[in-house]
Structure formats: C-alpha cells, structure tokens
Amino acid sequence: MDATKFEVLMAGLTEEIAAAPLDAALEAHLNADHGPGSDLFEAIFNACQTGIKEGWMCGREGGGIRYGRVIKPTDVTHGFSVDVVDMDNVAGPHHVHPNGEIDLIMPLTNGARFDSYPAGWRVYEAGSGHRPTVTDGRALVLYLLPQGAIQFTPAAA
Numbered sequence: 001m002d003a004t005k006f007e008v009l010m011a012g013l014t015e016e017i018a019a020a021p022l023d024a025a026l027e028a029h030l031n032a033d034h035g036p037g038s039d040l041f042e043a044i045f046n047a048c049q050t051g052i053k054e055g056w057m058c059g060r061e062g063g064g065i066r067y068g069r070v071i072k073p074t075d076v077t078h079g080f081s082v083d084v085v086d087m088d089n090v091a092g093p094h095h096v097h098p099n100g101e102i103d104l105i106m107p108l109t110n111g112a113r114f115d116s117y118p119a120g121w122r123v124y125e126a127g128s129g130h131r132p133t134v135t136d137g138r139a140l141v142l143y144l145l146p147q148g149a150i151q152f153t154p155a156a157a
Helices: 003-017 024-034 039-054
Strands: 060-062 065-071 080-091 095-097 101-107 120-124 128-130 133-146
Touching: 003 024, 003 039, 003 065, 003 080, 003 133, 024 039, 024 120, 039 080, 039 101, 039 133
Parallel strands: none
Antiparallel strands: 060 065, 065 080, 080 133, 095 128, 101 120, 101 133
16 A cells, blocks of 8 residues: 555545544544454554555654654545554653544554553544553554644653
8 A cells, every 4th residue: 555545545534533523432433433353443554564664654763753744634634634653662752632633553562552552542632632652562553633733742741
C-alpha cells in the first residue's frame, strides 16, 4: 500500500466518524466494529508497517520515538490529520488535545500497552492531555486529530 491508498483507507474511516463526538461512546463503537482482528484494524496495521518499511511513514526521530504526520487535515479526511508514531518502552512529550484525539494502538510486541491500554482504540475528549507512553514493548500508534490540533506543553508538565 502506498501513501495515496492509505489516505483513501483513512478517508473511509474518517467519513464514518466525522460527525461523532469524541467520547466514550465513540471509543466503544470503534473497538466493537473496528477492533483488533477486524478487517479495518488489520488493513491499517499492515499499511503502517509497510509505510515504515518503505520510508513514507515515521520518517522523523526524536527522543527515541519515530514519528511523522502522514496526512494533513483536509476535506478528503473530513478535517482529520493522521500521525503515526513508533514507540518502544518510552514516554513522549506531554501535550493537550484542543479538539480531542483518536488513537489506534497496534502492538508490535505481544502485550505492549499505550497509556495502559492494549491493542485497539482509545478516544481522548477535547481539552484532555497526556504524556503518551508505551510500556511492555513496542507499539505503533496512529493519531487522528480533528483539524490537526495539538498543543505541546512545557517539559515540566
């Protein structure tokens, strides 16, 4: 899969969720309909692994984290940006989600967890914040950000 096909794949998902509030109900829906083992989960996971191997995904590195914005927010993705990170037992920089954040957790190491969550979807409501952390191994995490909005906070946060 190339970057163009990946954008089409993500556009199908963002069309489905574009009008949904970023809350626990959306998280439950995503995990029930598109959780680990589902066709969409596996397609995204495989595309991310391919994109990293081919070099068009996670092309930057800092603080022990490989990362990159794969898709900027556009009408094609219903205003969502798509970022992917590759983390191995590391905590990333603290940030706030002005419009919320939808994460897809894809462990590369059996049992790896993101912010204490196993494989699957995690939804953060608007105004929430965290220091993204992968424990117990290595995982890829895909971030959907409405309007691409993210605010990194000072290191002391």
